[in-house]
Amino acid sequence: MPDTAEYLAKNIKETVLVSLKTGSWVRGILQSFDRHLNLVLDNAEELVLPKSGGGLEDRRIVRLGKRVLIRGDVVVAISTPDRGE
Amino acid sequence: MPDTAEYLAKNIKETVLVSLKTGSWVRGILQSFDRHLNLVLDNAEELVLPKSGGGLEDRRIVRLGKRVLIRGDVVVAISTPDRGE
Amino acid sequence: MPDTAEYLAKNIKETVLVSLKTGSWVRGILQSFDRHLNLVLDNAEELVLPKSGGGLEDRRIVRLGKRVLIRGDVVVAISTPDRGE
Protein backbone atom coordinates (compact mmCIF):
# COMPACT_ATOMS: atom_id res chain seq x y z
CA MET A 1 0.00 0.00 0.00
CA PRO A 2 1.69 3.24 -1.15
CA ASP A 3 1.36 5.84 1.59
CA THR A 4 0.95 9.60 1.29
CA ALA A 5 4.65 10.45 1.16
CA GLU A 6 5.47 7.68 -1.27
CA TYR A 7 2.67 8.86 -3.51
CA LEU A 8 3.88 12.46 -3.57
CA ALA A 9 7.52 11.39 -4.01
CA LYS A 10 6.53 9.63 -7.25
CA ASN A 11 5.18 12.91 -8.59
CA ILE A 12 8.26 15.08 -8.01
CA LYS A 13 9.02 17.00 -11.24
CA GLU A 14 5.51 16.25 -12.51
CA THR A 15 2.60 18.63 -13.03
CA VAL A 16 0.06 18.54 -10.21
CA LEU A 17 -3.29 20.27 -9.74
CA VAL A 18 -3.87 21.49 -6.17
CA SER A 19 -7.29 22.41 -4.81
CA LEU A 20 -7.26 24.93 -1.92
CA LYS A 21 -9.67 25.71 0.92
CA THR A 22 -9.93 29.23 -0.49
CA GLY A 23 -11.74 27.77 -3.49
CA SER A 24 -8.76 28.32 -5.82
CA TRP A 25 -6.98 25.73 -7.93
CA VAL A 26 -3.22 25.95 -8.49
CA ARG A 27 -1.34 24.01 -11.16
CA GLY A 28 2.43 23.64 -11.28
CA ILE A 29 5.41 21.31 -11.29
CA LEU A 30 5.93 19.68 -7.88
CA GLN A 31 9.44 20.43 -6.57
CA SER A 32 9.11 19.32 -2.96
CA PHE A 33 6.74 18.57 -0.12
CA ASP A 34 7.02 17.92 3.60
CA ARG A 35 4.96 16.03 6.17
CA HIS A 36 2.60 19.01 6.66
CA LEU A 37 1.86 18.80 2.90
CA ASN A 38 3.59 22.16 2.40
CA LEU A 39 4.28 22.13 -1.35
CA VAL A 40 6.85 23.92 -3.52
CA LEU A 41 5.66 24.30 -7.13
CA ASP A 42 7.41 25.71 -10.20
CA ASN A 43 5.73 27.61 -13.03
CA ALA A 44 2.60 27.72 -10.92
CA GLU A 45 -0.59 29.32 -12.14
CA GLU A 46 -3.88 29.87 -10.38
CA LEU A 47 -7.04 28.79 -12.13
CA VAL A 48 -9.69 31.39 -11.36
CA LEU A 49 -13.20 30.04 -11.84
CA PRO A 50 -16.09 32.33 -12.75
CA LYS A 51 -18.33 32.99 -9.72
CA SER A 52 -21.46 32.34 -11.75
CA GLY A 53 -20.95 28.60 -11.95
CA GLY A 54 -19.17 27.00 -14.92
CA GLY A 55 -16.39 24.44 -14.79
CA LEU A 56 -12.61 24.22 -15.04
CA GLU A 57 -12.91 24.83 -18.80
CA ASP A 58 -14.16 28.41 -18.13
CA ARG A 59 -11.19 29.33 -15.97
CA ARG A 60 -9.01 32.42 -16.18
CA ILE A 61 -5.30 31.79 -15.59
CA VAL A 62 -3.13 33.94 -13.29
CA ARG A 63 0.66 33.44 -13.22
CA LEU A 64 1.95 33.04 -9.63
CA GLY A 65 5.66 33.55 -10.33
CA LYS A 66 8.45 31.13 -11.09
CA ARG A 67 8.22 29.31 -7.76
CA VAL A 68 5.56 29.22 -5.05
CA LEU A 69 5.26 27.64 -1.61
CA ILE A 70 1.74 26.50 -0.69
CA ARG A 71 1.00 25.93 2.99
CA GLY A 72 -0.26 22.39 3.58
CA ASP A 73 -2.91 23.65 5.95
CA VAL A 74 -4.91 25.12 3.04
CA VAL A 75 -4.68 22.11 0.74
CA VAL A 76 -7.88 20.15 0.00
CA ALA A 77 -6.64 17.74 -2.65
CA ILE A 78 -3.70 17.09 -4.96
CA SER A 79 -4.46 15.55 -8.31
CA THR A 80 -1.68 13.95 -10.31
CA PRO A 81 -1.26 12.13 -13.56
CA ASP A 82 -0.80 8.39 -13.23
CA ARG A 83 2.25 6.74 -14.70
CA GLY A 84 1.44 3.10 -14.30
CA GLU A 85 2.82 2.27 -10.83
CA MET B 1 -14.16 -3.88 17.95
CA PRO B 2 -12.69 -2.91 14.55
CA ASP B 3 -10.92 0.43 14.88
CA THR B 4 -10.59 3.22 12.32
CA ALA B 5 -7.43 1.92 10.64
CA GLU B 6 -8.66 -1.64 10.53
CA TYR B 7 -11.89 -0.46 8.97
CA LEU B 8 -10.12 1.50 6.22
CA ALA B 9 -7.62 -1.29 5.59
CA LYS B 10 -10.51 -3.60 4.75
CA ASN B 11 -11.62 -1.21 2.03
CA ILE B 12 -8.32 -0.90 0.16
CA LYS B 13 -8.97 -1.43 -3.59
CA GLU B 14 -12.69 -0.82 -3.01
CA THR B 15 -14.82 2.12 -4.13
CA VAL B 16 -15.45 4.67 -1.38
CA LEU B 17 -17.56 7.83 -1.23
CA VAL B 18 -15.89 10.69 0.64
CA SER B 19 -17.77 13.71 1.94
CA LEU B 20 -15.65 16.89 2.32
CA LYS B 21 -15.97 20.01 4.48
CA THR B 22 -16.13 22.03 1.25
CA GLY B 23 -19.54 20.44 0.60
CA SER B 24 -18.20 18.24 -2.23
CA TRP B 25 -18.44 14.49 -2.51
CA VAL B 26 -15.60 12.48 -4.10
CA ARG B 27 -15.90 8.88 -5.23
CA GLY B 28 -12.95 6.67 -6.11
CA ILE B 29 -11.02 3.48 -5.43
CA LEU B 30 -9.15 3.66 -2.12
CA GLN B 31 -5.42 3.06 -2.66
CA SER B 32 -4.02 4.14 0.70
CA PHE B 33 -4.62 6.14 3.84
CA ASP B 34 -2.56 7.30 6.80
CA ARG B 35 -3.33 8.19 10.42
CA HIS B 36 -4.34 11.76 9.47
CA LEU B 37 -6.97 10.19 7.17
CA ASN B 38 -5.10 11.52 4.14
CA LEU B 39 -6.51 9.37 1.33
CA VAL B 40 -5.16 8.34 -2.09
CA LEU B 41 -7.96 7.50 -4.54
CA ASP B 42 -7.84 6.18 -8.11
CA ASN B 43 -10.29 7.06 -10.88
CA ALA B 44 -11.74 9.70 -8.59
CA GLU B 45 -14.63 11.89 -9.61
CA GLU B 46 -16.28 14.77 -7.80
CA LEU B 47 -20.03 14.71 -7.46
CA VAL B 48 -21.26 18.28 -7.89
CA LEU B 49 -24.65 18.83 -6.36
CA PRO B 50 -27.02 21.51 -7.68
CA LYS B 51 -27.12 24.53 -5.35
CA SER B 52 -30.90 24.63 -5.49
CA GLY B 53 -31.41 21.56 -3.29
CA GLY B 54 -31.86 18.13 -4.84
CA GLY B 55 -30.08 14.95 -3.85
CA LEU B 56 -27.15 12.80 -4.94
CA GLU B 57 -29.26 11.59 -7.89
CA ASP B 58 -29.15 15.12 -9.42
CA ARG B 59 -25.36 15.34 -9.34
CA ARG B 60 -23.02 16.39 -12.13
CA ILE B 61 -19.80 14.37 -12.32
CA VAL B 62 -16.32 15.94 -12.74
CA ARG B 63 -13.28 13.72 -13.40
CA LEU B 64 -10.41 14.48 -10.99
CA GLY B 65 -7.62 12.66 -12.84
CA LYS B 66 -6.27 9.17 -12.57
CA ARG B 67 -5.10 9.55 -8.98
CA VAL B 68 -5.86 12.09 -6.27
CA LEU B 69 -4.64 12.73 -2.72
CA ILE B 70 -7.28 14.11 -0.37
CA ARG B 71 -6.08 15.81 2.81
CA GLY B 72 -7.57 14.17 5.89
CA ASP B 73 -8.21 17.54 7.47
CA VAL B 74 -11.07 18.21 5.01
CA VAL B 75 -12.76 14.82 5.31
CA VAL B 76 -16.19 14.66 6.96
CA ALA B 77 -17.11 11.04 6.33
CA ILE B 78 -16.06 7.99 4.32
CA SER B 79 -18.79 5.67 3.18
CA THR B 80 -17.91 2.17 2.05
CA PRO B 81 -19.67 -0.93 0.84
CA ASP B 82 -19.96 -3.68 3.40
CA ARG B 83 -18.58 -7.11 2.63
CA GLY B 84 -19.83 -9.12 5.54
CA GLU B 85 -17.02 -8.75 8.08
CA MET C 1 -17.19 8.99 37.06
CA PRO C 2 -17.56 7.33 33.63
CA ASP C 3 -15.20 9.03 31.19
CA THR C 4 -15.66 9.64 27.48
CA ALA C 5 -14.22 6.35 26.26
CA GLU C 6 -16.07 4.30 28.86
CA TYR C 7 -19.29 6.01 27.88
CA LEU C 8 -18.86 5.25 24.18
CA ALA C 9 -17.74 1.68 24.87
CA LYS C 10 -21.06 1.05 26.60
CA ASN C 11 -22.88 2.03 23.42
CA ILE C 12 -21.09 -0.28 20.98
CA LYS C 13 -23.70 -2.12 18.88
CA GLU C 14 -26.33 0.44 19.91
CA THR C 15 -28.03 3.11 17.81
CA VAL C 16 -26.54 6.57 18.25
CA LEU C 17 -27.52 9.96 16.87
CA VAL C 18 -24.54 12.10 15.85
CA SER C 19 -24.73 15.85 15.30
CA LEU C 20 -22.10 17.27 12.90
CA LYS C 21 -20.53 20.73 12.45
CA THR C 22 -21.94 20.72 8.91
CA GLY C 23 -25.41 20.95 10.45
CA SER C 24 -26.30 17.37 9.54
CA TRP C 25 -27.47 14.62 11.87
CA VAL C 26 -26.40 11.01 11.27
CA ARG C 27 -28.04 8.00 12.91
CA GLY C 28 -26.54 4.51 12.92
CA ILE C 29 -25.30 1.57 14.95
CA LEU C 30 -21.98 2.34 16.64
CA GLN C 31 -19.34 -0.21 15.61
CA SER C 32 -16.18 1.47 16.87
CA PHE C 33 -14.57 4.73 17.94
CA ASP C 34 -11.07 5.95 18.69
CA ARG C 35 -9.60 8.70 20.87
CA HIS C 36 -10.15 11.34 18.15
CA LEU C 37 -13.87 10.40 18.29
CA ASN C 38 -13.63 8.99 14.77
CA LEU C 39 -16.74 6.80 14.60
CA VAL C 40 -17.66 3.76 12.49
CA LEU C 41 -21.43 3.38 12.08
CA ASP C 42 -23.50 0.67 10.40
CA ASN C 43 -26.79 1.21 8.57
CA ALA C 44 -26.21 4.93 8.85
CA GLU C 45 -28.65 7.46 7.51
CA GLU C 46 -28.42 11.23 7.35
CA LEU C 47 -31.33 13.22 8.68
CA VAL C 48 -31.79 16.22 6.39
CA LEU C 49 -33.67 19.04 8.06
CA PRO C 50 -35.72 21.52 6.05
CA LYS C 51 -33.91 24.87 5.75
CA SER C 52 -37.07 26.74 6.64
CA GLY C 53 -37.01 25.81 10.33
CA GLY C 54 -38.94 22.82 11.61
CA GLY C 55 -37.63 20.09 13.87
CA LEU C 56 -36.28 16.55 13.70
CA GLU C 57 -39.83 15.31 12.99
CA ASP C 58 -39.76 17.12 9.59
CA ARG C 59 -36.57 15.43 8.44
CA ARG C 60 -35.89 13.71 5.15
CA ILE C 61 -33.78 10.54 5.42
CA VAL C 62 -30.80 9.76 3.14
CA ARG C 63 -29.15 6.32 3.27
CA LEU C 64 -25.34 6.59 3.67
CA GLY C 65 -24.42 3.01 2.79
CA LYS C 66 -23.93 -0.08 4.88
CA ARG C 67 -21.00 1.33 6.83
CA VAL C 68 -19.62 4.83 7.29
CA LEU C 69 -16.61 6.37 9.02
CA ILE C 70 -17.24 9.81 10.51
CA ARG C 71 -14.20 11.95 11.29
CA GLY C 72 -14.16 12.98 14.95
CA ASP C 73 -13.12 16.49 14.03
CA VAL C 74 -16.62 17.23 12.66
CA VAL C 75 -18.60 15.77 15.56
CA VAL C 76 -20.58 18.16 17.78
CA ALA C 77 -22.46 15.68 19.96
CA ILE C 78 -23.31 12.00 20.24
CA SER C 79 -26.67 11.12 21.73
CA THR C 80 -27.32 7.62 22.97
CA PRO C 81 -30.07 5.67 24.62
CA ASP C 82 -29.55 5.03 28.30
CA ARG C 83 -29.60 1.47 29.60
CA GLY C 84 -29.51 2.06 33.29
CA GLU C 85 -25.77 2.12 34.07
Next chain:
Amino acid sequence: MPDTAEYLAKNIKETVLVSLKTGSWVRGILQSFDRHLNLVLDNAEELVLPKSGGGLEDRRIVRLGKRVLIRGDVVVAISTPDRGE
Protein backbone atom coordinates in the same frame (compact mmCIF):
# COMPACT_ATOMS: atom_id res chain seq x y z
CA MET D 1 -6.80 28.93 42.92
CA PRO D 2 -9.28 26.28 41.69
CA ASP D 3 -8.26 25.16 38.21
CA THR D 4 -10.46 24.05 35.32
CA ALA D 5 -10.63 20.37 36.24
CA GLU D 6 -11.22 21.06 39.91
CA TYR D 7 -14.01 23.43 38.99
CA LEU D 8 -15.78 20.88 36.77
CA ALA D 9 -15.26 18.08 39.29
CA LYS D 10 -17.24 20.10 41.83
CA ASN D 11 -20.19 20.20 39.44
CA ILE D 12 -20.49 16.47 38.75
CA LYS D 13 -24.16 15.44 39.21
CA GLU D 14 -25.21 19.08 38.98
CA THR D 15 -27.14 20.86 36.23
CA VAL D 16 -24.92 22.83 33.85
CA LEU D 17 -25.71 25.12 30.93
CA VAL D 18 -23.32 24.69 27.99
CA SER D 19 -22.94 27.23 25.20
CA LEU D 20 -21.74 25.80 21.85
CA LYS D 21 -19.93 27.31 18.84
CA THR D 22 -22.95 26.32 16.74
CA GLY D 23 -24.96 28.96 18.63
CA SER D 24 -26.94 26.37 20.59
CA TRP D 25 -27.27 26.07 24.35
CA VAL D 26 -27.51 22.64 25.99
CA ARG D 27 -28.64 22.05 29.57
CA GLY D 28 -28.18 18.80 31.46
CA ILE D 29 -26.72 17.02 34.47
CA LEU D 30 -22.93 16.73 34.23
CA GLN D 31 -21.87 13.08 34.46
CA SER D 32 -18.24 13.31 33.36
CA PHE D 33 -15.65 15.39 31.53
CA ASP D 34 -12.10 14.89 30.30
CA ARG D 35 -9.16 17.20 29.62
CA HIS D 36 -10.46 18.07 26.12
CA LEU D 37 -13.64 19.31 27.86
CA ASN D 38 -15.62 16.49 26.25
CA LEU D 39 -18.74 16.37 28.42
CA VAL D 40 -21.26 13.63 29.19
CA LEU D 41 -24.65 15.03 30.20
CA ASP D 42 -27.84 13.31 31.37
CA ASN D 43 -31.39 14.45 30.64
CA ALA D 44 -29.95 16.99 28.22
CA GLU D 45 -32.11 19.40 26.30
CA GLU D 46 -31.18 21.93 23.66
CA LEU D 47 -32.44 25.48 24.09
CA VAL D 48 -33.37 26.76 20.63
CA LEU D 49 -33.41 30.54 20.46
CA PRO D 50 -35.63 32.37 17.98
CA LYS D 51 -33.57 33.75 15.07
CA SER D 52 -35.28 37.11 15.32
CA GLY D 53 -33.51 38.18 18.51
CA GLY D 54 -35.09 37.59 21.90
CA GLY D 55 -33.41 36.07 24.94
CA LEU D 56 -33.15 32.75 26.78
CA GLU D 57 -36.70 33.28 28.07
CA ASP D 58 -38.06 32.92 24.48
CA ARG D 59 -36.40 29.57 23.92
CA ARG D 60 -37.95 26.39 22.55
CA ILE D 61 -36.75 23.19 24.22
CA VAL D 62 -35.68 20.05 22.32
CA ARG D 63 -34.99 16.81 24.20
CA LEU D 64 -31.60 15.30 23.26
CA GLY D 65 -32.08 11.84 24.74
CA LYS D 66 -31.25 10.35 28.08
CA ARG D 67 -27.50 10.81 27.73
CA VAL D 68 -25.37 12.89 25.38
CA LEU D 69 -21.66 13.33 24.75
CA ILE D 70 -20.64 16.85 23.71
CA ARG D 71 -17.27 17.25 22.02
CA GLY D 72 -15.07 19.72 23.91
CA ASP D 73 -13.94 21.32 20.68
CA VAL D 74 -17.37 22.93 20.19
CA VAL D 75 -17.79 24.24 23.74
CA VAL D 76 -17.74 28.01 24.28
CA ALA D 77 -18.67 28.20 27.95
CA ILE D 78 -20.03 26.11 30.80
CA SER D 79 -22.19 27.86 33.35
CA THR D 80 -22.84 26.25 36.69
CA PRO D 81 -24.68 26.99 39.90
CA ASP D 82 -22.45 28.00 42.77
CA ARG D 83 -22.58 26.07 46.02
CA GLY D 84 -20.44 28.23 48.24
CA GLU D 85 -16.96 26.76 47.73
Next chain:
Amino acid sequence: MPDTAEYLAKNIKETVLVSLKTGSWVRGILQSFDRHLNLVLDNAEELVLPKSGGGLEDRRIVRLGKRVLIRGDVVVAISTPDRGE
Protein backbone atom coordinates in the same frame (compact mmCIF):
# COMPACT_ATOMS: atom_id res chain seq x y z
CA MET E 1 9.18 40.92 31.07
CA PRO E 2 5.93 39.66 32.65
CA ASP E 3 4.68 36.67 30.67
CA THR E 4 1.12 35.60 29.97
CA ALA E 5 0.64 33.47 33.07
CA GLU E 6 2.23 36.02 35.37
CA TYR E 7 -0.03 38.70 33.94
CA LEU E 8 -3.20 36.66 34.52
CA ALA E 9 -2.07 35.59 37.98
CA LYS E 10 -1.92 39.26 39.00
CA ASN E 11 -5.58 39.65 38.06
CA ILE E 12 -7.00 36.78 40.10
CA LYS E 13 -10.00 38.08 42.11
CA GLU E 14 -10.18 41.13 39.84
CA THR E 15 -12.83 42.07 37.27
CA VAL E 16 -11.81 41.26 33.70
CA LEU E 17 -13.51 41.90 30.36
CA VAL E 18 -13.18 38.99 27.92
CA SER E 19 -13.77 39.30 24.19
CA LEU E 20 -14.85 36.07 22.44
CA LYS E 21 -14.63 34.81 18.84
CA THR E 22 -18.43 34.60 18.83
CA GLY E 23 -18.50 38.40 18.98
CA SER E 24 -19.67 38.46 22.60
CA TRP E 25 -18.04 40.22 25.53
CA VAL E 26 -18.12 38.64 29.01
CA ARG E 27 -17.30 40.49 32.23
CA GLY E 28 -16.64 38.81 35.56
CA ILE E 29 -14.26 38.25 38.44
CA LEU E 30 -11.33 36.03 37.43
CA GLN E 31 -11.13 32.97 39.67
CA SER E 32 -8.67 30.81 37.76
CA PHE E 33 -7.04 30.14 34.40
CA ASP E 34 -4.90 27.42 32.88
CA ARG E 35 -2.32 27.28 30.09
CA HIS E 36 -5.05 26.89 27.42
CA LEU E 37 -6.47 30.21 28.69
CA ASN E 38 -9.55 28.39 29.96
CA LEU E 39 -11.01 30.90 32.43
CA VAL E 40 -13.28 30.55 35.46
CA LEU E 41 -15.24 33.74 36.18
CA ASP E 42 -17.61 34.63 39.01
CA ASN E 43 -20.66 36.88 38.72
CA ALA E 44 -20.19 36.85 34.96
CA GLU E 45 -22.45 38.74 32.63
CA GLU E 46 -22.52 38.85 28.84
CA LEU E 47 -22.56 42.24 27.18
CA VAL E 48 -24.86 41.99 24.18
CA LEU E 49 -24.16 44.67 21.60
CA PRO E 50 -26.89 45.90 19.26
CA LYS E 51 -26.44 44.49 15.74
CA SER E 52 -27.00 47.90 14.18
CA GLY E 53 -23.62 49.31 15.24
CA GLY E 54 -23.25 51.30 18.44
CA GLY E 55 -20.59 50.81 21.13
CA LEU E 56 -20.15 49.14 24.51
CA GLU E 57 -22.28 51.91 26.07
CA ASP E 58 -25.36 50.61 24.15
CA ARG E 59 -25.02 47.09 25.49
CA ARG E 60 -27.69 44.90 27.01
CA ILE E 61 -26.54 42.81 29.97
CA VAL E 62 -27.34 39.09 30.39
CA ARG E 63 -26.50 37.30 33.66
CA LEU E 64 -24.53 34.07 33.04
CA GLY E 65 -24.91 32.53 36.48
CA LYS E 66 -22.80 32.61 39.60
CA ARG E 67 -19.80 30.92 38.00
CA VAL E 68 -18.83 30.24 34.40
CA LEU E 69 -16.01 28.41 32.65
CA ILE E 70 -14.94 29.95 29.33
CA ARG E 71 -12.98 27.74 26.94
CA GLY E 72 -9.63 29.33 26.05
CA ASP E 73 -10.05 28.37 22.42
CA VAL E 74 -12.78 31.02 21.96
CA VAL E 75 -10.97 33.87 23.70
CA VAL E 76 -9.82 36.82 21.59
CA ALA E 77 -8.61 39.19 24.31
CA ILE E 78 -8.68 39.71 28.06
CA SER E 79 -8.74 43.27 29.29
CA THR E 80 -7.87 44.04 32.88
CA PRO E 81 -7.56 47.03 35.13
CA ASP E 82 -4.00 48.03 35.88
CA ARG E 83 -2.85 48.24 39.47
CA GLY E 84 0.54 49.84 39.04
CA GLU E 85 2.85 46.83 38.70
Next chain:
Amino acid sequence: MPDTAEYLAKNIKETVLVSLKTGSWVRGILQSFDRHLNLVLDNAEELVLPKSGGGLEDRRIVRLGKRVLIRGDVVVAISTPDRGE
Protein backbone atom coordinates in the same frame (compact mmCIF):
# COMPACT_ATOMS: atom_id res chain seq x y z
CA MET F 1 18.76 35.84 10.53
CA PRO F 2 16.65 37.31 13.37
CA ASP F 3 13.90 34.86 14.27
CA THR F 4 10.35 35.54 15.44
CA ALA F 5 11.13 35.73 19.15
CA GLU F 6 14.20 37.87 18.65
CA TYR F 7 12.19 40.25 16.52
CA LEU F 8 9.44 40.66 19.13
CA ALA F 9 11.96 40.97 21.96
CA LYS F 10 13.44 44.03 20.23
CA ASN F 11 10.02 45.69 20.31
CA ILE F 12 9.30 45.33 24.00
CA LYS F 13 8.17 48.71 25.38
CA GLU F 14 7.51 49.93 21.83
CA THR F 15 4.18 50.69 20.15
CA VAL F 16 2.97 47.90 17.89
CA LEU F 17 -0.04 47.61 15.58
CA VAL F 18 -1.70 44.18 15.70
CA SER F 19 -4.09 42.93 13.03
CA LEU F 20 -6.62 40.30 14.21
CA LYS F 21 -8.60 37.58 12.45
CA THR F 22 -11.78 39.32 13.62
CA GLY F 23 -10.91 42.17 11.25
CA SER F 24 -9.95 44.53 14.08
CA TRP F 25 -6.68 46.37 14.55
CA VAL F 26 -5.26 46.93 18.04
CA ARG F 27 -2.48 49.40 18.86
CA GLY F 28 -0.57 49.44 22.12
CA ILE F 29 2.78 49.21 23.87
CA LEU F 30 4.16 45.67 23.81
CA GLN F 31 4.82 44.43 27.35
CA SER F 32 5.35 40.73 26.74
CA PHE F 33 4.78 37.83 24.38
CA ASP F 34 5.14 34.06 24.51
CA ARG F 35 5.76 31.34 21.94
CA HIS F 36 2.04 31.14 21.05
CA LEU F 37 2.26 34.86 20.16
CA ASN F 38 -0.01 35.70 23.10
CA LEU F 39 0.65 39.42 23.57
CA VAL F 40 0.31 41.76 26.56
CA LEU F 41 -0.20 45.38 25.51
CA ASP F 42 -0.47 48.57 27.56
CA ASN F 43 -2.63 51.58 26.71
CA ALA F 44 -4.23 49.52 23.98
CA GLU F 45 -6.89 50.89 21.70
CA GLU F 46 -8.91 49.21 19.00
CA LEU F 47 -9.08 50.87 15.61
CA VAL F 48 -12.61 50.41 14.30
CA LEU F 49 -12.79 50.76 10.53
CA PRO F 50 -16.00 51.90 8.83
CA LYS F 51 -17.79 48.97 7.15
CA SER F 52 -18.32 50.98 3.98
CA GLY F 53 -14.69 50.81 2.86
CA GLY F 54 -12.25 53.57 3.72
CA GLY F 55 -8.75 53.18 5.18
CA LEU F 56 -6.98 53.35 8.53
CA GLU F 57 -7.29 57.16 8.41
CA ASP F 58 -11.11 56.87 8.77
CA ARG F 59 -10.92 54.78 11.91
CA ARG F 60 -12.80 55.29 15.17
CA ILE F 61 -10.75 54.61 18.30
CA VAL F 62 -12.02 52.52 21.25
CA ARG F 63 -9.99 52.39 24.50
CA LEU F 64 -9.43 48.77 25.66
CA GLY F 65 -8.26 49.51 29.19
CA LYS F 66 -4.86 50.00 30.73
CA ARG F 67 -3.63 46.50 29.90
CA VAL F 68 -4.88 43.81 27.54
CA LEU F 69 -3.89 40.23 26.75
CA ILE F 70 -4.42 39.22 23.11
CA ARG F 71 -4.55 35.50 22.33
CA GLY F 72 -1.92 34.55 19.76
CA ASP F 73 -4.38 32.34 17.94
CA VAL F 74 -6.29 35.39 16.63
CA VAL F 75 -3.24 37.38 15.48
CA VAL F 76 -2.75 37.92 11.74
CA ALA F 77 0.20 40.31 11.77
CA ILE F 78 2.23 42.52 14.09
CA SER F 79 3.61 45.70 12.63
CA THR F 80 6.40 47.51 14.43
CA PRO F 81 8.52 50.59 13.95
CA ASP F 82 12.07 49.86 12.85
CA ARG F 83 14.95 51.15 14.90
CA GLY F 84 17.88 50.38 12.64
CA GLU F 85 18.90 46.90 13.78
Next chain:
Amino acid sequence: MPDTAEYLAKNIKETVLVSLKTGSWVRGILQSFDRHLNLVLDNAEELVLPKSGGGLEDRRIVRLGKRVLIRGDVVVAISTPDRGE
Protein backbone atom coordinates in the same frame (compact mmCIF):
# COMPACT_ATOMS: atom_id res chain seq x y z
CA MET G 1 14.67 17.63 -3.30
CA PRO G 2 14.75 21.10 -1.66
CA ASP G 3 12.43 21.15 1.33
CA THR G 4 10.30 23.97 2.69
CA ALA G 5 12.93 25.49 4.95
CA GLU G 6 15.66 25.26 2.36
CA TYR G 7 13.41 26.97 -0.14
CA LEU G 8 12.61 29.87 2.18
CA ALA G 9 16.25 30.19 3.28
CA LYS G 10 17.21 30.83 -0.36
CA ASN G 11 14.84 33.79 -0.45
CA ILE G 12 16.10 35.65 2.60
CA LYS G 13 16.66 39.32 1.65
CA GLU G 14 14.52 38.83 -1.45
CA THR G 15 11.08 40.25 -2.22
CA VAL G 16 8.25 37.77 -1.62
CA LEU G 17 4.52 37.97 -2.24
CA VAL G 18 2.45 36.39 0.54
CA SER G 19 -1.19 35.42 0.14
CA LEU G 20 -3.23 35.35 3.39
CA LYS G 21 -6.39 33.52 4.48
CA THR G 22 -7.98 36.93 5.02
CA GLY G 23 -7.90 37.44 1.26
CA SER G 24 -5.09 40.00 1.45
CA TRP G 25 -1.75 39.92 -0.32
CA VAL G 26 1.38 41.27 1.38
CA ARG G 27 4.62 42.04 -0.44
CA GLY G 28 7.93 42.67 1.31
CA ILE G 29 11.55 41.66 1.76
CA LEU G 30 11.86 38.38 3.66
CA GLN G 31 13.99 38.83 6.79
CA SER G 32 13.28 35.60 8.63
CA PHE G 33 10.93 32.67 9.03
CA ASP G 34 10.46 29.84 11.49
CA ARG G 35 9.02 26.32 11.30
CA HIS G 36 5.44 27.63 11.82
CA LEU G 37 5.98 29.78 8.69
CA ASN G 38 5.85 32.92 10.84
CA LEU G 39 7.47 35.50 8.56
CA VAL G 40 9.27 38.79 9.24
CA LEU G 41 9.11 41.16 6.25
CA ASP G 42 10.69 44.57 5.68
CA ASN G 43 9.13 47.42 3.71
CA ALA G 44 5.92 45.44 3.58
CA GLU G 45 2.83 46.68 1.80
CA GLU G 46 -0.62 45.21 1.58
CA LEU G 47 -2.17 44.88 -1.85
CA VAL G 48 -5.86 45.69 -1.48
CA LEU G 49 -7.92 44.24 -4.31
CA PRO G 50 -11.21 45.86 -5.37
CA LYS G 51 -14.21 43.85 -4.12
CA SER G 52 -15.88 44.05 -7.52
CA GLY G 53 -13.51 41.58 -9.20
CA GLY G 54 -10.45 42.77 -11.07
CA GLY G 55 -6.90 41.45 -10.74
CA LEU G 56 -3.62 42.28 -9.02
CA GLU G 57 -3.13 45.14 -11.52
CA ASP G 58 -6.15 47.00 -10.01
CA ARG G 59 -4.78 46.88 -6.49
CA ARG G 60 -4.47 49.74 -4.00
CA ILE G 61 -1.30 49.69 -1.94
CA VAL G 62 -1.25 50.22 1.86
CA ARG G 63 2.10 50.65 3.67
CA LEU G 64 2.36 48.29 6.69
CA GLY G 65 5.34 49.93 8.38
CA LYS G 66 9.06 49.31 8.18
CA ARG G 67 8.86 45.77 9.55
CA VAL G 68 5.99 43.33 9.99
CA LEU G 69 5.59 39.88 11.51
CA ILE G 70 3.02 37.68 9.76
CA ARG G 71 1.67 34.69 11.68
CA GLY G 72 2.26 31.46 9.77
CA ASP G 73 -1.21 30.24 10.62
CA VAL G 74 -2.78 32.76 8.21
CA VAL G 75 -0.45 32.14 5.27
CA VAL G 76 -1.89 30.51 2.14
CA ALA G 77 1.08 30.77 -0.22
CA ILE G 78 4.45 32.45 -0.59
CA SER G 79 5.53 33.37 -4.09
CA THR G 80 9.15 34.13 -4.78
CA PRO G 81 11.32 35.04 -7.72
CA ASP G 82 13.49 32.22 -8.99
CA ARG G 83 17.22 32.68 -9.18
CA GLY G 84 18.26 29.59 -11.06
CA GLU G 85 18.91 27.10 -8.28
